[in-house]
Amino acid sequence: MSKGEVHSQCAGYSLSVPNVQSLATSLNKSTQIPERYVQSEANINPIARTIEIELPIIDLAKLIDPEFSKEEAAKLHRTCQEWSFFQLVNHGVPEELIEGLKENTKEFFNKPLEEKMVYKQDNDGTLQGYGQMFLLSEEQKLDWSDMFYVMTRPVALRNMKFWPTSPSTFRYNMDRYSLELTKVASCLWQYIATNLGVAPEVFEQLFKDHPQGLRFNYYPPCPKADKVIGIAPHSDA
Template sequence: MSLKAPNVQDMVRSDPFHIPDSFLAVRNEEDEPKSVDASSDLCSEIPIIDFTLLSKGQKEELNKLDLACKEWGFFQVVNHGVETQVLQGMKDAAAKFFDLPLEEKSKISMSLDKFQGYGQAYAAAKGQTLDWSDTLFLSVYPSHSRNLEFWPTSPKGFKEAIEAYSTEVKRIGEELLGSISQIMGMEKDALLGFHQELVQVFRVTYYPPCSKPDKVLGLSPHSDTSTITILMQEDDVTGLHIRKEGKWVPVEPIPNAFVVNVGDMIEIWSNGKYKSIEHRAVTNKSKARLSYATFIIPRNDVEIGPFNHLVDQSSRKYKKVIYGEYLRSSLKGKLEGKSHTETAKIGS
């Protein structure tokens, strides 16, 4: 559920120096992880996976994937085979959509009972701190799940761009699920069995510039309720931070690469061996930023719990959860770190 909230892009257009109190992030400096510079060694250590080698089952690349999921929960994917024109077509069409007048975009505004359409994501409770961003959420796969009343009719070609892009991301997602199944000691199609039909949700987020970027957050710290998330960043604007070793580490864009992160479901299935890492988005003073996130998620009725071959009774950390219930519970509240994953732990 998403409550009605101010449109950030329109607010900045009207007065770029005004920041309403509802967007001011209250931070405890003692508890707040320090942000590290982009030149930090940690930034350069974020794993890079060669998709072509991974698809061929090369052992070295599978080992890199295992390490990435275990130590980072994030990695970048290169050599994925998606044509540059498909990636750029998605970026160009989304930029044109967010350039439309507010009244045009508002024709597909999110409703209180449907988490699709255009608006402020995760505005779930009155009085909460709001994120400095506007969002378009769409259910893309399976095709019959699409609620076309929330699909934009402008600009021309936007639907086709989403279709072309999402088809390619689906291919990549299925291959990654197969590789993660393998490093978890299972048959390659094991995880895909929990994703029939594969459910894929697409979110484009627009982060306007902010006159005081240290006072707001583009997207509050959280982990994803997905199985995996596949993200396309802008090539020239850094905004994604991941929490590593008590610090916020910027994920520097690699042109045409995808950023992939482990979701809560992989953490639960692996009994915590693989981590769904806390991450956030920040803003800057001078330039808007768009990001394109695809969430690969199980069916609503799938029961999620640690795989038996990865645990014994004394080492089991997580309860069994029904995915749809876990997801609906998470959407009722504000994004808040790893708090929701904690609810799935035994003894919580």
């Protein structure tokens, strides 16, 4: 693989693509964006920009508080039925941990490309490592972003060769953060299960050792930001 390229794969199939962060540093306002990054959807305003929509918010602190739990659980149930997603506040994940992980991420992406490429993806279909995701053809449009992805839980799925040793706190913070996310999810399952008339233990068993991964995205400044998209519209699993 040549310098300045990153690896991407899906189910074992891989393509080499330019490193967006390196590309961005070579551009100025008069430079044309490579055609593969120009996406027609970039000029289409999402509904959320043109219409005021109040997204549902669930308060985990109220959910676990006996005084407010019944009301908040009912709100959670309605939200799951009508929206299928929500923003969670007062989740209990320590702010210092979140900020520490943000700083680790910034420091990682600011490293020289050669250092980041130590963690480049393998052609093994796992998607773990530094690079891109789901690029299957030479004609496919490219996102204006670089990505670092690792499996975090269950621990048996971790491939530690993709876990950076620098910044020195990166591994510790990823491990700690992934555990906090597991705790939050486990708490939510109990209320969702109860709302559905299912014993919480059923959900606990159903999602026991369910794969969890962390994806870190970097969106370099672009002199023609109205022509590119950080992550193209998609549906998650």
